[in-house]
């Protein structure tokens with residue numbers, strides 16, 4: 001009897017069905033690993049990430065979320081045309097960055113590009129949104145794009161999207177944030 005027990009210990013019996021499922025699990029893990037690698041590095045698919053931490057109490061006065069003061073704006077417009085730090089032309093025609101504050105119950109800015117941006121955003125451009133909240137939790141979704149995330153006080157959420165077609169794309173708040181929730185919207189205009 002004791003010999004049998006020792007043999008059992010030495011040659012641990014695994015049921016063939018269990019063995020089968022162990023193999024399946026390993027294959028699934030490998031497939032997931034490959035899928036994540038391909039999606040992240042080859043297709044450039046991203047999940048919303050926390051870009052940086054900010055102070056919601058002072059965000060409205062913090063560059064680049066703060067618009068220029070009226071004096072600064074006057075001086076800037078006298079010198080040139082690109083006078084809204086919240087909408088940035090990184091590579092003309094190709095890469096743009098937009099900084100938006102969500103608050104009860106509006107987005108600032110709510111029109112992109114703004115009157116003081118001094119440029120249009122053409123079709124085919126990649127736009128990266130940097131959105132944070134200065135009060136409660138809001139949502140930020142740009143219609144007909146992959147941009148859809150939460151805007152949380154103290155954190156900056158970011159996603160990039162390429163606008164292939166000209167037109168006006170609305171963005172809306174997707175988290176219930178109080179009586180003015182339905183009034184929280186804005187738009188980005190892509191020129192032809």
Ligand code: CUA
Nearest residue numbers: 138173175177
């Ligand atoms: Cu902000 Cu709903």
